[in-house]
Amino acid sequence: MFELKRISKEGVPAAIEKATRYRLLGNPSEAESICLDVLEADPDNNEALIILLLALTDQFERRLAKTMPQALDLLSRLPDRYRREYYAGVIRERQGKAFLQRGLPGARDAAYPWLREAMNHYERALEIHPPGDDSAILRWNACARVMMEQPEAPPQPREAGDDMLE
Numbered sequence: 001m002f003e004l005k006r007i008s009k010e011g012v013p014a015a016i017e018k019a020t021r022y023r024l025l026g027n028p029s030e031a032e033s034i035c036l037d038v039l040e041a042d043p044d045n046n047e048a049l050i051i052l053l054l055a056l057t058d059q060f061e062r063r064l065a066k067t068m069p070q071a072l073d074l075l076s077r078l079p080d081r082y083r084r085e086y087y088a089g090v091i092r093e094r095q096g097k098a099f100l101q102r103g104l105p106g107a108r109d110a111a112y113p114w115l116r117e118a119m120n121h122y123e124r125a126l127e128i129h130p131p132g133d134d135s136a137i138l139r140w141n142a143c144a145r146v147m148m149e150q151p152e153a154p155p156q157p158r159e160a161g162d163d164m165l166e
Helices: 009-024 028-041 046-058 060-075 081-102 107-127 135-149
Strands: none
Touching: 009 028, 009 046, 028 046, 046 060, 046 081, 060 081, 081 107, 081 135, 107 135
16 A cells, blocks of 8 residues: 655664654554664664564553564574573563453463463573673563462463363
């Protein structure tokens, strides 16, 4: 219907600043749009990839079915294993928290495996984290605190056949 206009390579730094600002102001869909424009001009821009990934996860509570696959797809474009593990953790953490924020029956049981998976990614990121970057520890602790705040005991892992009717 419309042919999108392209930004210049020279406009990329200012566009990234705008995307960051929109995301921090709570307008992740605007940040997403700007990052898509940046990636058209500079497909390997790591900063735009990360801002886009975070903007997508900011929308999980409202648009999980659409934004989750997009966020997961971006992981392979990140430049190193540390970032791929760390941001895989961010995706799973935010997926779990989106379930909790909905407050529906069974939300805690649905969220717990995603939070545990996030913690596993953060642990793998810790094995290879850059010196002085404790981001994975901070995120791991945040997941642990969310789970410890839940009033019920965490769900037990299912055994094969548990879903079968008797």
